[in-house]
Amino acid sequence: MIILRGKDLKIAYEDKTIINKLDIDINKGEVYTIVGPNGCGKSTLLKGISRCKKLVNGHVYLDSKDINKCNSKEISKSIAILPQMRNVPGDIKVKTIVGYGRYPHLGLRNKLEEEDHKIVRWAMEKTGVLDFQDREIGTLSGGEGQRVFIAMALAQKTEILILDEPTTFLDISHQLEVLELVKDLNEELGITIVMVLHDLNLAARYSSRIIVMKQGEVIVEGKPEEVFQESILNSVFGIHAYISHDHIHDCPYFIPIDKKNHTFKHNV
DSSP states (O other): OEEEEEEEEEEEETTEEEEEEEEEEEETTOEEEEEOSTTSSHHHHHHHHTTSSOOSEEEEEETTEEGGGSOHHHHHTTEEEEOSOOOOOTTSBHHHHHHGGGGGGOOTTOSOOHHHHHHHHHHHHHHTOGGGTTSBGGGSOHHHHHHHHHHHHHHTOOSEEEEESTTTTOOHHHHHHHHHHHHHHHHHHOOEEEEEOSOHHHHHHHOSEEEEEETTEEEEEEOHHHHOOHHHHHHHHOOEEEEEEETTTTEEEEEEEOTTOOOOOOOO
8 A cells, every 4th residue: 555655746945946747655664765876865855755845846655644734733644754854952951852753743732741751761761762862962972862853753653754864873783783673663662764875785684665866867776676686786886796595584685796806705
């Protein structure tokens, strides 16, 4: 079942067109990762399908409703987006930040009610940040801080969670921590995930579908094993690769091969 659809999308910054005549379908309950070279339009696409960036042309449909005909509060009850850059003062407490996720649901008093506080606590428990709810965000590690912002998005109680490079600037341990959390949110709560990642092997491991972009276009979309083809990696990223199968996580993985030496030597 398609929960989010983009048709004939055109997105530009001033006179520069980034995306043109692009179609995209997101199925309910799946994890989609968008990959592609720097500057190919990945983040721009996320902004377009979440109405954070105005479309020059085309339509985005949320459960068959044109999001341009929905008010912002209605959209925020269905789509939560975690952007790359977040300007939050370092002295704000964790539980306050997570509470921001409830704003689309607040009534005329614009105050958190008992039910809102319960949901905030639930979101902190789910993301493992409850133990430092009274700490200031500036005192946390990168991985802890990222989990706090995911908790804020989770507190919105949406069907769709959009994450723009959620592992940027994190070491491998914290990258895995964040992606395991994303996986749990999808499997336990059925939340549809759309995210951008740069690490292709992590994308293959944590995604049910991968969307490959190049120069503002979708080159291919499919399951990781369908997308991880040497010809695709070569045409999109300009690399040669040795592709194998990760039997532990049941997904493909690749090892880049030196462009000057297209052979891969390994011990059997």
